[in-house]
Amino acid sequence: MILNQDTPNLPPLPEFQGADEQDLTLEVFTHKSLNPNPDELKPGFGNADRLSVLGSQALSFAVTQFYFRYTPQLTAQEIILKANEVIQGPKIIEWLDAYPLLKTRLRRSQASNTDNIFASLAEASTHFHTYVGALQYSRGPQVVNAWIFGLLSLSEGVKVEDEDIPMQDPNPPPPASSSSASPPPPGYPQGPPPGPPPGYPASNAPPAGSPSIPTNFISLSFVHETATKRRVSIDYSAHKEGAAHTPSWTVCCIMDGVERGRGTSSKQKTAKEEAARNAFVAMGWA
Structure with a gap:
Protein backbone atom coordinates (compact mmCIF):
# COMPACT_ATOMS: atom_id res chain seq x y z
CA MET A 1 0.00 0.00 0.00
CA ILE A 2 1.18 3.52 -0.84
CA LEU A 3 0.68 5.72 2.23
CA ASN A 4 -0.53 9.32 2.19
CA GLN A 5 -1.97 11.77 4.71
CA ASP A 6 -5.49 10.41 4.12
CA THR A 7 -4.58 6.76 4.74
CA PRO A 8 -6.92 5.29 7.40
CA ASN A 9 -5.22 4.46 10.71
CA LEU A 10 -2.06 6.35 9.77
CA PRO A 11 -0.03 6.54 13.02
CA PRO A 12 0.11 10.04 14.50
CA LEU A 13 3.41 11.83 14.03
CA PRO A 14 5.37 11.50 17.31
CA GLU A 15 6.59 14.79 18.75
CA PHE A 16 9.74 15.68 20.64
CA GLN A 17 9.60 16.00 24.42
CA GLY A 18 11.82 17.13 27.24
CA ALA A 19 14.03 20.06 28.12
CA ASP A 20 15.62 20.05 24.64
CA GLU A 21 12.30 20.11 22.75
CA GLN A 22 12.61 23.66 21.39
CA ASP A 23 16.30 23.31 20.50
CA LEU A 24 15.63 19.99 18.76
CA THR A 25 12.74 21.45 16.76
CA LEU A 26 14.85 24.41 15.64
CA GLU A 27 17.76 22.15 14.67
CA VAL A 28 15.67 19.57 12.79
CA PHE A 29 13.60 22.09 10.85
CA THR A 30 16.40 24.47 9.83
CA HIS A 31 17.86 23.59 6.43
CA LYS A 32 21.63 23.79 6.08
CA SER A 33 21.15 26.63 3.57
CA LEU A 34 19.88 28.79 6.45
CA ASN A 35 22.28 27.58 9.15
CA PRO A 36 25.35 29.85 9.37
CA ASN A 37 27.27 27.41 11.59
CA PRO A 38 26.02 23.84 10.97
CA ASP A 39 29.10 22.27 12.61
CA GLU A 40 28.49 23.92 15.98
CA LEU A 41 27.90 21.34 18.72
CA LYS A 42 25.12 22.18 21.14
CA PRO A 43 24.84 20.64 24.63
CA GLY A 44 23.25 17.21 24.62
CA PHE A 45 22.35 16.26 21.04
CA GLY A 46 25.13 18.18 19.26
CA ASN A 47 23.79 19.13 15.83
CA ALA A 48 21.67 17.93 12.91
CA ASP A 49 24.46 15.78 11.49
CA ARG A 50 24.76 13.82 14.73
CA LEU A 51 20.98 13.41 14.93
CA SER A 52 20.91 12.18 11.33
CA VAL A 53 23.50 9.48 12.10
CA LEU A 54 21.55 8.40 15.19
CA GLY A 55 18.29 8.39 13.26
CA SER A 56 19.73 6.36 10.40
CA GLN A 57 20.82 3.64 12.80
CA ALA A 58 17.56 3.76 14.78
CA LEU A 59 15.50 3.48 11.58
CA SER A 60 17.62 0.60 10.31
CA PHE A 61 17.15 -1.27 13.59
CA ALA A 62 13.37 -0.67 13.71
CA VAL A 63 12.85 -1.78 10.08
CA THR A 64 15.05 -4.86 10.51
CA GLN A 65 13.23 -5.78 13.71
CA PHE A 66 9.87 -5.44 11.94
CA TYR A 67 10.83 -7.91 9.22
CA PHE A 68 12.47 -10.20 11.77
CA ARG A 69 9.09 -10.48 13.54
CA TYR A 70 7.16 -10.68 10.25
CA THR A 71 4.86 -13.68 9.79
CA PRO A 72 5.38 -15.96 7.94
CA GLN A 73 9.06 -15.91 8.88
CA LEU A 74 11.49 -14.52 6.34
CA THR A 75 14.95 -15.89 5.63
CA ALA A 76 17.97 -13.84 6.64
CA GLN A 77 18.52 -12.78 3.03
CA GLU A 78 14.85 -11.79 2.65
CA ILE A 79 15.07 -9.66 5.80
CA ILE A 80 18.12 -7.85 4.42
CA LEU A 81 16.51 -7.27 1.01
CA LYS A 82 13.19 -6.00 2.37
CA ALA A 83 14.88 -3.78 4.98
CA ASN A 84 17.15 -2.25 2.32
CA GLU A 85 14.16 -1.55 0.09
CA VAL A 86 12.71 0.59 2.87
CA ILE A 87 15.90 2.21 4.14
CA GLN A 88 17.49 2.96 0.76
CA GLY A 89 14.42 3.29 -1.47
CA PRO A 90 11.65 5.83 -2.15
CA LYS A 91 9.66 4.71 0.91
CA ILE A 92 11.24 7.61 2.84
CA ILE A 93 9.80 10.15 0.37
CA GLU A 94 6.42 8.41 0.61
CA TRP A 95 6.46 8.73 4.41
CA LEU A 96 7.43 12.40 4.20
CA ASP A 97 4.47 12.98 1.86
CA ALA A 98 2.20 11.24 4.40
CA TYR A 99 3.20 13.81 7.04
CA PRO A 100 3.15 17.22 5.28
CA LEU A 101 4.26 19.00 8.47
CA LEU A 102 7.67 17.35 8.15
CA LYS A 103 8.12 19.28 4.91
CA THR A 104 6.21 22.52 5.42
CA ARG A 105 7.89 23.30 8.76
CA LEU A 106 11.37 23.21 7.22
CA ARG A 107 12.97 26.67 7.32
CA ARG A 108 15.20 27.32 4.31
CA SER A 109 16.85 30.16 2.43
CA GLN A 110 14.86 31.93 -0.27
CA ALA A 111 17.18 30.48 -2.88
CA SER A 112 16.26 26.92 -1.85
CA ASN A 113 13.08 25.36 -3.22
CA THR A 114 11.25 22.92 -0.94
CA ASP A 115 10.13 20.76 -3.86
CA ASN A 116 13.71 20.44 -5.08
CA ILE A 117 14.95 19.57 -1.59
CA PHE A 118 12.51 16.70 -1.14
CA ALA A 119 12.77 15.50 -4.72
CA SER A 120 16.29 14.36 -3.89
CA LEU A 121 16.30 10.97 -2.14
CA ALA A 122 19.55 11.87 -0.38
CA GLU A 123 18.18 15.18 0.97
CA ALA A 124 14.84 13.64 1.90
CA SER A 125 16.53 10.73 3.69
CA THR A 126 18.80 13.06 5.64
CA HIS A 127 15.84 15.14 6.82
CA PHE A 128 13.83 12.05 7.80
CA HIS A 129 16.83 10.52 9.60
CA THR A 130 17.36 13.76 11.52
CA TYR A 131 13.75 13.71 12.70
CA VAL A 132 13.99 10.06 13.73
CA GLY A 133 17.26 10.78 15.54
CA ALA A 134 15.66 13.60 17.51
CA LEU A 135 12.82 11.25 18.48
CA GLN A 136 15.29 8.57 19.54
CA TYR A 137 17.18 11.14 21.62
CA SER A 138 14.15 12.72 23.31
CA ARG A 139 11.62 9.86 23.51
CA GLY A 140 13.66 6.66 23.32
CA PRO A 141 13.62 3.61 21.02
CA GLN A 142 10.16 2.38 22.01
CA VAL A 143 8.48 5.45 20.49
CA VAL A 144 10.54 5.16 17.30
CA ASN A 145 9.84 1.43 16.96
CA ALA A 146 6.10 1.85 17.57
CA TRP A 147 5.87 4.54 14.88
CA ILE A 148 7.91 2.64 12.26
CA PHE A 149 6.09 -0.63 13.03
CA GLY A 150 2.78 1.18 12.48
CA LEU A 151 3.90 2.55 9.11
CA LEU A 152 5.27 -0.77 7.88
CA SER A 153 2.20 -2.67 9.10
CA LEU A 154 0.03 -0.43 6.90
CA SER A 155 2.40 -0.73 3.93
CA GLU A 156 2.59 -4.52 4.16
CA GLY A 157 -1.06 -5.01 5.12
CA VAL A 158 0.06 -7.20 8.03
CA LYS A 159 -0.06 -6.28 11.71
CA VAL A 160 3.30 -6.89 13.38
CA GLU A 161 3.70 -6.16 17.08
CA ASP A 162 6.94 -5.02 18.71
CA GLU A 163 7.45 -7.25 21.73
CA ASP A 164 8.43 -5.46 24.92
CA ILE A 165 11.46 -7.16 26.45
CA PRO A 166 11.50 -6.37 30.18
CA MET A 167 14.78 -5.25 31.68
CA GLN A 168 16.35 -8.01 33.72
CA ASP A 169 17.09 -7.23 37.34
CA PRO A 170 20.91 -7.20 37.65
CA ASN A 171 20.50 -8.58 41.18
CA PRO A 172 17.77 -11.23 40.87
CA PRO A 173 16.50 -12.70 44.14
CA PRO A 174 17.60 -16.23 44.97
CA PRO A 175 15.18 -18.97 43.88
CA ALA A 176 12.55 -19.92 46.43
CA SER A 177 13.21 -23.16 48.24
CA SER A 178 11.22 -26.10 46.95
CA SER A 179 8.54 -27.53 49.20
CA SER A 180 9.68 -30.98 48.12
CA ALA A 181 13.23 -30.47 49.37
CA SER A 182 14.49 -33.16 51.71
CA PRO A 183 14.44 -32.24 55.43
CA PRO A 184 17.80 -31.79 57.16
CA PRO A 185 19.24 -34.89 58.81
CA PRO A 186 18.60 -35.48 62.54
CA GLY A 187 20.67 -33.22 64.73
CA TYR A 188 21.15 -30.61 62.00
CA PRO A 189 19.95 -27.17 63.16
CA GLN A 190 16.50 -26.21 61.88
CA GLY A 191 15.54 -22.76 60.55
CA PRO A 192 17.74 -19.85 59.51
CA PRO A 193 21.28 -19.51 60.85
CA PRO A 194 21.73 -17.38 63.97
CA GLY A 195 22.55 -13.70 63.61
CA PRO A 196 26.03 -12.25 64.17
CA PRO A 197 27.31 -12.00 67.75
CA PRO A 198 26.97 -8.66 69.56
CA GLY A 199 29.34 -6.03 68.20
CA TYR A 200 29.92 -7.90 64.94
CA PRO A 201 28.91 -5.88 61.85
CA ALA A 202 25.65 -6.92 60.23
CA SER A 203 25.48 -8.06 56.61
CA ASN A 204 25.80 -5.48 53.84
CA ALA A 205 22.30 -6.13 52.50
CA PRO A 206 20.59 -2.96 51.24
CA PRO A 207 18.30 -1.25 53.73
CA ALA A 208 14.55 -1.73 53.48
CA GLY A 209 12.98 0.55 50.91
CA SER A 210 16.07 0.78 48.69
CA PRO A 211 15.37 0.36 44.95
CA SER A 212 15.55 -3.16 43.53
CA ILE A 213 17.21 -1.73 40.39
CA PRO A 214 20.43 0.19 41.13
Missing part, protein backbone atom coordinates in the same frame (compact mmCIF):
# COMPACT_ATOMS: atom_id res chain seq x y z
CA THR A 215 20.05 3.77 39.95
CA ASN A 216 23.09 3.48 37.69
CA PHE A 217 21.10 0.92 35.65
CA ILE A 218 18.22 3.38 35.11
CA SER A 219 18.85 5.13 31.79
CA LEU A 220 16.90 8.07 30.40
CA SER A 221 15.42 5.91 27.64
CA PHE A 222 14.37 3.25 30.18
CA VAL A 223 12.54 5.90 32.23
CA HIS A 224 10.71 7.08 29.09
CA GLU A 225 9.86 3.50 28.07
CA THR A 226 8.46 2.74 31.52
CA ALA A 227 6.41 5.95 31.55
CA THR A 228 5.00 5.12 28.10
CA LYS A 229 4.02 1.61 29.19
CA ARG A 230 2.27 2.99 32.27
CA ARG A 231 0.61 5.78 30.25
CA VAL A 232 2.29 8.47 32.34
CA SER A 233 3.12 11.75 30.62
CA ILE A 234 6.67 12.98 31.17
CA ASP A 235 8.12 16.44 30.70
CA TYR A 236 11.07 18.48 31.92
CA SER A 237 11.78 22.04 32.97
CA ALA A 238 15.32 23.38 32.99
CA HIS A 239 16.92 26.40 34.67
CA LYS A 240 20.49 27.63 34.27
CA GLU A 241 22.44 29.79 36.71
CA GLY A 242 26.01 31.05 36.88
CA ALA A 243 28.48 32.32 34.31
CA ALA A 244 28.52 30.98 30.76
CA HIS A 245 31.78 29.07 31.33
CA THR A 246 30.67 27.64 34.71
CA PRO A 247 26.91 27.04 34.40
CA SER A 248 24.78 25.23 36.94
CA TRP A 249 21.78 23.43 35.48
CA THR A 250 18.74 22.40 37.51
CA VAL A 251 16.29 20.13 35.69
CA CYS A 252 12.93 18.98 37.07
CA CYS A 253 11.24 15.80 35.85
CA ILE A 254 7.47 16.27 35.72
CA MET A 255 5.18 13.25 35.49
CA ASP A 256 1.46 13.73 34.93
CA GLY A 257 1.89 17.41 35.79
CA VAL A 258 3.64 16.81 39.14
CA GLU A 259 7.35 17.29 39.81
CA ARG A 260 8.75 13.88 40.79
CA GLY A 261 12.50 14.33 40.52
CA ARG A 262 15.19 16.99 40.33
CA GLY A 263 18.81 16.95 39.19
CA THR A 264 21.63 19.48 39.30
CA SER A 265 24.85 19.47 37.30
CA SER A 266 27.17 21.64 35.24
CA LYS A 267 25.77 19.82 32.18
CA GLN A 268 22.10 19.98 31.26
CA LYS A 269 22.00 16.38 29.99
CA THR A 270 23.52 15.03 33.21
CA ALA A 271 21.04 17.01 35.32
CA LYS A 272 18.18 15.71 33.17
CA GLU A 273 19.31 12.10 33.61
CA GLU A 274 19.58 12.55 37.38
CA ALA A 275 16.10 14.11 37.53
CA ALA A 276 14.64 11.22 35.52
CA ARG A 277 16.27 8.61 37.77
CA ASN A 278 15.03 10.34 40.91
CA ALA A 279 11.52 10.53 39.45
CA PHE A 280 11.68 6.83 38.51
CA VAL A 281 12.43 5.94 42.14
CA ALA A 282 9.87 8.42 43.50
CA MET A 283 7.16 6.79 41.37
CA GLY A 284 7.95 3.44 42.98
CA TRP A 285 9.04 1.87 39.68
CA ALA A 286 12.47 0.79 40.92
Whole structure:
Protein backbone atom coordinates (compact mmCIF):
# COMPACT_ATOMS: atom_id res chain seq x y z
CA MET A 1 0.00 0.00 0.00
CA ILE A 2 1.18 3.52 -0.84
CA LEU A 3 0.68 5.72 2.23
CA ASN A 4 -0.53 9.32 2.19
CA GLN A 5 -1.97 11.77 4.71
CA ASP A 6 -5.49 10.41 4.12
CA THR A 7 -4.58 6.76 4.74
CA PRO A 8 -6.92 5.29 7.40
CA ASN A 9 -5.22 4.46 10.71
CA LEU A 10 -2.06 6.35 9.77
CA PRO A 11 -0.03 6.54 13.02
CA PRO A 12 0.11 10.04 14.50
CA LEU A 13 3.41 11.83 14.03
CA PRO A 14 5.37 11.50 17.31
CA GLU A 15 6.59 14.79 18.75
CA PHE A 16 9.74 15.68 20.64
CA GLN A 17 9.60 16.00 24.42
CA GLY A 18 11.82 17.13 27.24
CA ALA A 19 14.03 20.06 28.12
CA ASP A 20 15.62 20.05 24.64
CA GLU A 21 12.30 20.11 22.75
CA GLN A 22 12.61 23.66 21.39
CA ASP A 23 16.30 23.31 20.50
CA LEU A 24 15.63 19.99 18.76
CA THR A 25 12.74 21.45 16.76
CA LEU A 26 14.85 24.41 15.64
CA GLU A 27 17.76 22.15 14.67
CA VAL A 28 15.67 19.57 12.79
CA PHE A 29 13.60 22.09 10.85
CA THR A 30 16.40 24.47 9.83
CA HIS A 31 17.86 23.59 6.43
CA LYS A 32 21.63 23.79 6.08
CA SER A 33 21.15 26.63 3.57
CA LEU A 34 19.88 28.79 6.45
CA ASN A 35 22.28 27.58 9.15
CA PRO A 36 25.35 29.85 9.37
CA ASN A 37 27.27 27.41 11.59
CA PRO A 38 26.02 23.84 10.97
CA ASP A 39 29.10 22.27 12.61
CA GLU A 40 28.49 23.92 15.98
CA LEU A 41 27.90 21.34 18.72
CA LYS A 42 25.12 22.18 21.14
CA PRO A 43 24.84 20.64 24.63
CA GLY A 44 23.25 17.21 24.62
CA PHE A 45 22.35 16.26 21.04
CA GLY A 46 25.13 18.18 19.26
CA ASN A 47 23.79 19.13 15.83
CA ALA A 48 21.67 17.93 12.91
CA ASP A 49 24.46 15.78 11.49
CA ARG A 50 24.76 13.82 14.73
CA LEU A 51 20.98 13.41 14.93
CA SER A 52 20.91 12.18 11.33
CA VAL A 53 23.50 9.48 12.10
CA LEU A 54 21.55 8.40 15.19
CA GLY A 55 18.29 8.39 13.26
CA SER A 56 19.73 6.36 10.40
CA GLN A 57 20.82 3.64 12.80
CA ALA A 58 17.56 3.76 14.78
CA LEU A 59 15.50 3.48 11.58
CA SER A 60 17.62 0.60 10.31
CA PHE A 61 17.15 -1.27 13.59
CA ALA A 62 13.37 -0.67 13.71
CA VAL A 63 12.85 -1.78 10.08
CA THR A 64 15.05 -4.86 10.51
CA GLN A 65 13.23 -5.78 13.71
CA PHE A 66 9.87 -5.44 11.94
CA TYR A 67 10.83 -7.91 9.22
CA PHE A 68 12.47 -10.20 11.77
CA ARG A 69 9.09 -10.48 13.54
CA TYR A 70 7.16 -10.68 10.25
CA THR A 71 4.86 -13.68 9.79
CA PRO A 72 5.38 -15.96 7.94
CA GLN A 73 9.06 -15.91 8.88
CA LEU A 74 11.49 -14.52 6.34
CA THR A 75 14.95 -15.89 5.63
CA ALA A 76 17.97 -13.84 6.64
CA GLN A 77 18.52 -12.78 3.03
CA GLU A 78 14.85 -11.79 2.65
CA ILE A 79 15.07 -9.66 5.80
CA ILE A 80 18.12 -7.85 4.42
CA LEU A 81 16.51 -7.27 1.01
CA LYS A 82 13.19 -6.00 2.37
CA ALA A 83 14.88 -3.78 4.98
CA ASN A 84 17.15 -2.25 2.32
CA GLU A 85 14.16 -1.55 0.09
CA VAL A 86 12.71 0.59 2.87
CA ILE A 87 15.90 2.21 4.14
CA GLN A 88 17.49 2.96 0.76
CA GLY A 89 14.42 3.29 -1.47
CA PRO A 90 11.65 5.83 -2.15
CA LYS A 91 9.66 4.71 0.91
CA ILE A 92 11.24 7.61 2.84
CA ILE A 93 9.80 10.15 0.37
CA GLU A 94 6.42 8.41 0.61
CA TRP A 95 6.46 8.73 4.41
CA LEU A 96 7.43 12.40 4.20
CA ASP A 97 4.47 12.98 1.86
CA ALA A 98 2.20 11.24 4.40
CA TYR A 99 3.20 13.81 7.04
CA PRO A 100 3.15 17.22 5.28
CA LEU A 101 4.26 19.00 8.47
CA LEU A 102 7.67 17.35 8.15
CA LYS A 103 8.12 19.28 4.91
CA THR A 104 6.21 22.52 5.42
CA ARG A 105 7.89 23.30 8.76
CA LEU A 106 11.37 23.21 7.22
CA ARG A 107 12.97 26.67 7.32
CA ARG A 108 15.20 27.32 4.31
CA SER A 109 16.85 30.16 2.43
CA GLN A 110 14.86 31.93 -0.27
CA ALA A 111 17.18 30.48 -2.88
CA SER A 112 16.26 26.92 -1.85
CA ASN A 113 13.08 25.36 -3.22
CA THR A 114 11.25 22.92 -0.94
CA ASP A 115 10.13 20.76 -3.86
CA ASN A 116 13.71 20.44 -5.08
CA ILE A 117 14.95 19.57 -1.59
CA PHE A 118 12.51 16.70 -1.14
CA ALA A 119 12.77 15.50 -4.72
CA SER A 120 16.29 14.36 -3.89
CA LEU A 121 16.30 10.97 -2.14
CA ALA A 122 19.55 11.87 -0.38
CA GLU A 123 18.18 15.18 0.97
CA ALA A 124 14.84 13.64 1.90
CA SER A 125 16.53 10.73 3.69
CA THR A 126 18.80 13.06 5.64
CA HIS A 127 15.84 15.14 6.82
CA PHE A 128 13.83 12.05 7.80
CA HIS A 129 16.83 10.52 9.60
CA THR A 130 17.36 13.76 11.52
CA TYR A 131 13.75 13.71 12.70
CA VAL A 132 13.99 10.06 13.73
CA GLY A 133 17.26 10.78 15.54
CA ALA A 134 15.66 13.60 17.51
CA LEU A 135 12.82 11.25 18.48
CA GLN A 136 15.29 8.57 19.54
CA TYR A 137 17.18 11.14 21.62
CA SER A 138 14.15 12.72 23.31
CA ARG A 139 11.62 9.86 23.51
CA GLY A 140 13.66 6.66 23.32
CA PRO A 141 13.62 3.61 21.02
CA GLN A 142 10.16 2.38 22.01
CA VAL A 143 8.48 5.45 20.49
CA VAL A 144 10.54 5.16 17.30
CA ASN A 145 9.84 1.43 16.96
CA ALA A 146 6.10 1.85 17.57
CA TRP A 147 5.87 4.54 14.88
CA ILE A 148 7.91 2.64 12.26
CA PHE A 149 6.09 -0.63 13.03
CA GLY A 150 2.78 1.18 12.48
CA LEU A 151 3.90 2.55 9.11
CA LEU A 152 5.27 -0.77 7.88
CA SER A 153 2.20 -2.67 9.10
CA LEU A 154 0.03 -0.43 6.90
CA SER A 155 2.40 -0.73 3.93
CA GLU A 156 2.59 -4.52 4.16
CA GLY A 157 -1.06 -5.01 5.12
CA VAL A 158 0.06 -7.20 8.03
CA LYS A 159 -0.06 -6.28 11.71
CA VAL A 160 3.30 -6.89 13.38
CA GLU A 161 3.70 -6.16 17.08
CA ASP A 162 6.94 -5.02 18.71
CA GLU A 163 7.45 -7.25 21.73
CA ASP A 164 8.43 -5.46 24.92
CA ILE A 165 11.46 -7.16 26.45
CA PRO A 166 11.50 -6.37 30.18
CA MET A 167 14.78 -5.25 31.68
CA GLN A 168 16.35 -8.01 33.72
CA ASP A 169 17.09 -7.23 37.34
CA PRO A 170 20.91 -7.20 37.65
CA ASN A 171 20.50 -8.58 41.18
CA PRO A 172 17.77 -11.23 40.87
CA PRO A 173 16.50 -12.70 44.14
CA PRO A 174 17.60 -16.23 44.97
CA PRO A 175 15.18 -18.97 43.88
CA ALA A 176 12.55 -19.92 46.43
CA SER A 177 13.21 -23.16 48.24
CA SER A 178 11.22 -26.10 46.95
CA SER A 179 8.54 -27.53 49.20
CA SER A 180 9.68 -30.98 48.12
CA ALA A 181 13.23 -30.47 49.37
CA SER A 182 14.49 -33.16 51.71
CA PRO A 183 14.44 -32.24 55.43
CA PRO A 184 17.80 -31.79 57.16
CA PRO A 185 19.24 -34.89 58.81
CA PRO A 186 18.60 -35.48 62.54
CA GLY A 187 20.67 -33.22 64.73
CA TYR A 188 21.15 -30.61 62.00
CA PRO A 189 19.95 -27.17 63.16
CA GLN A 190 16.50 -26.21 61.88
CA GLY A 191 15.54 -22.76 60.55
CA PRO A 192 17.74 -19.85 59.51
CA PRO A 193 21.28 -19.51 60.85
CA PRO A 194 21.73 -17.38 63.97
CA GLY A 195 22.55 -13.70 63.61
CA PRO A 196 26.03 -12.25 64.17
CA PRO A 197 27.31 -12.00 67.75
CA PRO A 198 26.97 -8.66 69.56
CA GLY A 199 29.34 -6.03 68.20
CA TYR A 200 29.92 -7.90 64.94
CA PRO A 201 28.91 -5.88 61.85
CA ALA A 202 25.65 -6.92 60.23
CA SER A 203 25.48 -8.06 56.61
CA ASN A 204 25.80 -5.48 53.84
CA ALA A 205 22.30 -6.13 52.50
CA PRO A 206 20.59 -2.96 51.24
CA PRO A 207 18.30 -1.25 53.73
CA ALA A 208 14.55 -1.73 53.48
CA GLY A 209 12.98 0.55 50.91
CA SER A 210 16.07 0.78 48.69
CA PRO A 211 15.37 0.36 44.95
CA SER A 212 15.55 -3.16 43.53
CA ILE A 213 17.21 -1.73 40.39
CA PRO A 214 20.43 0.19 41.13
CA THR A 215 20.05 3.77 39.95
CA ASN A 216 23.09 3.48 37.69
CA PHE A 217 21.10 0.92 35.65
CA ILE A 218 18.22 3.38 35.11
CA SER A 219 18.85 5.13 31.79
CA LEU A 220 16.90 8.07 30.40
CA SER A 221 15.42 5.91 27.64
CA PHE A 222 14.37 3.25 30.18
CA VAL A 223 12.54 5.90 32.23
CA HIS A 224 10.71 7.08 29.09
CA GLU A 225 9.86 3.50 28.07
CA THR A 226 8.46 2.74 31.52
CA ALA A 227 6.41 5.95 31.55
CA THR A 228 5.00 5.12 28.10
CA LYS A 229 4.02 1.61 29.19
CA ARG A 230 2.27 2.99 32.27
CA ARG A 231 0.61 5.78 30.25
CA VAL A 232 2.29 8.47 32.34
CA SER A 233 3.12 11.75 30.62
CA ILE A 234 6.67 12.98 31.17
CA ASP A 235 8.12 16.44 30.70
CA TYR A 236 11.07 18.48 31.92
CA SER A 237 11.78 22.04 32.97
CA ALA A 238 15.32 23.38 32.99
CA HIS A 239 16.92 26.40 34.67
CA LYS A 240 20.49 27.63 34.27
CA GLU A 241 22.44 29.79 36.71
CA GLY A 242 26.01 31.05 36.88
CA ALA A 243 28.48 32.32 34.31
CA ALA A 244 28.52 30.98 30.76
CA HIS A 245 31.78 29.07 31.33
CA THR A 246 30.67 27.64 34.71
CA PRO A 247 26.91 27.04 34.40
CA SER A 248 24.78 25.23 36.94
CA TRP A 249 21.78 23.43 35.48
CA THR A 250 18.74 22.40 37.51
CA VAL A 251 16.29 20.13 35.69
CA CYS A 252 12.93 18.98 37.07
CA CYS A 253 11.24 15.80 35.85
CA ILE A 254 7.47 16.27 35.72
CA MET A 255 5.18 13.25 35.49
CA ASP A 256 1.46 13.73 34.93
CA GLY A 257 1.89 17.41 35.79
CA VAL A 258 3.64 16.81 39.14
CA GLU A 259 7.35 17.29 39.81
CA ARG A 260 8.75 13.88 40.79
CA GLY A 261 12.50 14.33 40.52
CA ARG A 262 15.19 16.99 40.33
CA GLY A 263 18.81 16.95 39.19
CA THR A 264 21.63 19.48 39.30
CA SER A 265 24.85 19.47 37.30
CA SER A 266 27.17 21.64 35.24
CA LYS A 267 25.77 19.82 32.18
CA GLN A 268 22.10 19.98 31.26
CA LYS A 269 22.00 16.38 29.99
CA THR A 270 23.52 15.03 33.21
CA ALA A 271 21.04 17.01 35.32
CA LYS A 272 18.18 15.71 33.17
CA GLU A 273 19.31 12.10 33.61
CA GLU A 274 19.58 12.55 37.38
CA ALA A 275 16.10 14.11 37.53
CA ALA A 276 14.64 11.22 35.52
CA ARG A 277 16.27 8.61 37.77
CA ASN A 278 15.03 10.34 40.91
CA ALA A 279 11.52 10.53 39.45
CA PHE A 280 11.68 6.83 38.51
CA VAL A 281 12.43 5.94 42.14
CA ALA A 282 9.87 8.42 43.50
CA MET A 283 7.16 6.79 41.37
CA GLY A 284 7.95 3.44 42.98
CA TRP A 285 9.04 1.87 39.68
CA ALA A 286 12.47 0.79 40.92
